[in-house]
Amino acid sequence: MRTLTYVEAIREAHGQLLAADPRVFLVGQGLWSPWYAGGSLENLDREFGRERVLDTPISENAVTGMAVGAALAGMRPIVFHPRLDFLLLAMDPVINQAANWSYLFAGQASVPVVIRAVMNRGGEQGAQHSQALHAMFMHVPGLKTVMPATPADAKGLLLAAVEDPNPVLYIDDRWLYSQTGPVPEETYRTPIGEAAIRRTGRDVTIVGISWMAAQALKAAEMLAAEDIDAEVIDLRSLKPWDQARVLESARKTGRVIIADPGWRTAGASAEIAATVAAEAFHDLHAPVERVTLPDTPAPTSRAEEQAYYPRPEAIVEAAWKTLGRRVGAAA
Amino acid sequence: MRTLTYVEAIREAHGQLLAADPRVFLVGQGLWSPWYAGGSLENLDREFGRERVLDTPISENAVTGMAVGAALAGMRPIVFHPRLDFLLLAMDPVINQAANWSYLFAGQASVPVVIRAVMNRGGEQGAQHSQALHAMFMHVPGLKTVMPATPADAKGLLLAAVEDPNPVLYIDDRWLYSQTGPVPEETYRTPIGEAAIRRTGRDVTIVGISWMAAQALKAAEMLAAEDIDAEVIDLRSLKPWDQARVLESARKTGRVIIADPGWRTAGASAEIAATVAAEAFHDLHAPVERVTLPDTPAPTSRAEEQAYYPRPEAIVEAAWKTLGRRVGAAA
């Protein structure tokens, strides 16, 4: 199979969607810029015309609401936000409107909109340009949230999201853009709500989300060198999330680590940890560990950034903890 | 001591703050209305003048931002939102700005603003006028969140919130407005971050938040009738929350229920359950139970509303579960 980068896979999925379905259109900020969307939408405006690839004023609320309304009028819009932070200006259309709509009208209408927002952080951008806010959306009924970690899922989840009759928040991470992997040329769907087991193992389960799923694989390699056999689950969908697969693994290994790119308190990791701790209560040999951001805004300076974003080593240490080994006491 | 209702206590706290501190002012929607704020701000405009009690246009974003800016310029504003749902239009000033400000500037400035938002639901108001969104704010570093369940705390937490140099989200629940309790006449502070043990017990710990703390007490009565001795903790502050007190009780009883007025997935209950399950791992006799809203928007019709909002019976059932009794098999 071909190998593509994560960003190429996103770009390809957009192109195939636009080519295949006249209901699909893109709207949001940066769509006509050569650099704004990090190459993920490169030249789509030239290929499909600026009517269907619509770069907009800085009006997050109205632009997102417009996408919601277009979806209600039969289109399949993808509304693009170059950063998750900007979505905070569009919470009304996303939450009050899109997420509630189907329920409010007892299923007579639904909102097939994809809200794509980029996790775009590091590089000393600071607290207002780094926020990983996925957990807020995970909390909201009526909204689905997906967070691909591989090129194949970056494509497959976008195709699935556009096909889904519900509002889906699609979050891609700039740090993954250069990651490579096999990506089928044809269209296919990564099922929303299904996690992927990236590595089977017996000793400890690592549930990774987005960028942290990639770090989990690195951690698993490091653990393997110490004869610790880690199972790595890439969650892929945050809402709904694949409880069955996670719980099965948790019951098998009895030791679970959640690796989440967001803040700790009341984050995605809390939900998964709480569920695992309750549902696999009798099978756990150790408390569930959470590897997350600390509960602080993002700093800028390099030293603080390096301490802020968890690395594979933090997952390795968490694994040692679940195994009752002293941290730092490597084999 | 005098007895006041919850709403009288809120009203009194506002009055005392306005009387004592010229930096305090109120701004938001409904402040000049005889009914909008449910009596919680009654006649404050007449008493303190409409300059310091400022009813505003329907501009949640700018009004909240104005309060943030006034706080940065030395005032102690309380910005009022008659519903939590409306705060979704003010996420930028609350999260991007206020919560990040102190961190961004390394403590050179902080934002002593109180954002008061009312949990105002039931009565067939439906999905856009019922949302309990506290967990979203609990997730955000730099923001404190308090949720009083008694008249005394309704007053004490507002006074503490205004005195705090940080942005504090103060959430009161309309369903508690007629609740009565002793309230000191003088000013006092309920420490932010400190839970209250409302009932000591040995068999099971119920951690209640806001309205659900009141339901927890009712559940404890019902359990007492079956010789189950429940400890009831009123969390009072959601961020920071009183881990020490909750964990101490969890270790003592070995059985814990979280009763949260919000949604289940990635909610406040998830954080508390995950923490208890990890930190009291060896002391728990049963999985932590969570009594929450189901993961659906709010319905309107009475039958659905009654099924939607958890009642004390749901807490009683959860207690049975932690005790290994069959649900429905009452003593």
Added chain:
Amino acid sequence: MLRIRRAEETIAGMSESGEARCPCHLSIGQEAIPAGVCAALNPGDTVWSGHRSHGHYLARGGSLEGLFAEVLGKTTGCSGGRGGSMHLIAPEQGILGTVPIVAGTIPLAAGAALAYKLRGEQRVAVAFFGDGALEEGSVHETLNLAALYKLPLVFICENNLYSSHLHWSERRVADNLHQAGAFHSVRGERVDGNQVEDVYDAARQAVARARSGDGPSFLECRTFRWRGHVGASSDQDVGVQRRGELAQWLERDPIRRAEERLAMNLAVYSAEIDQEIGRALAAARSGRVPDAQRLAEHVCAR
């Protein structure tokens, strides 16, 4: 108009008696606006509105039984008993949704207009909202987008001078809402919202412009609500002091004025309308209330 008036009086009664429990915002006194605007629309056009939307729903062809049943929380309600008075829908009639977040449906209406434009359809979207909605920034964002993309969108502002308990002068400096779109190059006009022909004429032109690709228009329709902000009582009853304008606006009753112009007594339709309302209400009353088991349904579509 008379049908809207009578229907809302019926809802007022249901609300007063406690039979209807959901919050009901009545547009009694403002009926000429929905009537005039909707008369200017074609079958494929769509309307969007806010909390005070019974009139829009009925003028656009929503069924009376569906409205009453919705207000009573029955499964036969137009929103399946999930919305109550503030959330109405009737996709077949082109009523794509009314919801109470102030200004919430304005960007949505623009989205529908964008859909029509992208598909090359000659359809028009109409956003109804109150004077208070102009205080939400999203409206100004939408005005710009609508002008920029020449959307087939008509903004209908029902300026009843009050937003809840606040008079316009407590919320802005100038009484100039028809100019709301000027900065963004959206054509604006002020009409007497209690004169149904005036509303119709202005709406017809705005809709024609939208349909022919000339972009959005903004109509300020001046009117007044007779009842309180919510429920059946008057403002007075709930302690809100208005400025004594009510008496003068009662004089401008849109129904009586239409009668005068038509030189006929609309009361001749009263009996028929009342019968229709009676039947619809009876049918609504006999509808089923939802049972608690369906609580988890329709969170997501399949």
Added chain:
Amino acid sequence: MLRIRRAEETIAGMSESGEARCPCHLSIGQEAIPAGVCAALNPGDTVWSGHRSHGHYLARGGSLEGLFAEVLGKTTGCSGGRGGSMHLIAPEQGILGTVPIVAGTIPLAAGAALAYKLRGEQRVAVAFFGDGALEEGSVHETLNLAALYKLPLVFICENNLYSSHLHWSERRVADNLHQAGAFHSVRGERVDGNQVEDVYDAARQAVARARSGDGPSFLECRTFRWRGHVGASSDQDVGVQRRGELAQWLERDPIRRAEERLAMNLAVYSAEIDQEIGRALAAARSGRVPDAQRLAEHVCAR
């Protein structure tokens, strides 16, 4: 102006060499606006700004070392090394904060103005922002609030015709930003943003009105940025095609024009400024980088 120009050229160099890693938005070519506006302010007045704020910080008296050190992420930076180029503060100089969320500080500036008004102080708040900021609804909300409460607030719109890669005509219909406040009764004026005396004169009047209780004003200052949206390169370099206006705007260099009017060569100050910059940069370079241990500090104030 020359000091801002040279300082930003220095930052451009730091950015190009990789010494500065944070995103830097340069205002080279736009210096007359911060210079003219800040010259019209009194000591107690405060300024607020966005992502492109080096000029505002320096014109208002922020220290060069504090700026360079901040850009380098040192603890001696004006924001303690927590903000980088996009987040500047200097409370003693009345620079209450610059942050990159577009339009984010505009309501905050209104809040400061409200504070001054409530306390009866004769102080003025100034919000600096770009043309793109007018696309955010919150600005329109703030314009209304400022007019309604007669806030001592001056809106300074630096219209450099572009928002990132988009020309104004791709974002709105009319070239009329000075009218942004008209609907809300905020007085507006257009000035040549590359003519420092014009900016100063207009700002002086706006500030005087604000200070004397006559409420807010809105100034559109027309200008152009010479470099790309972010970083040291030109737009051309990063693949953004502009419309060839740059050549014509280079002709309108605010510094050369000031020299012409003053009939003097500002280069006489160059040596002095360059020395000052050299010293500040050396001091900034010798500042300490934060250590990771402080990561958890200042999330909350005590």
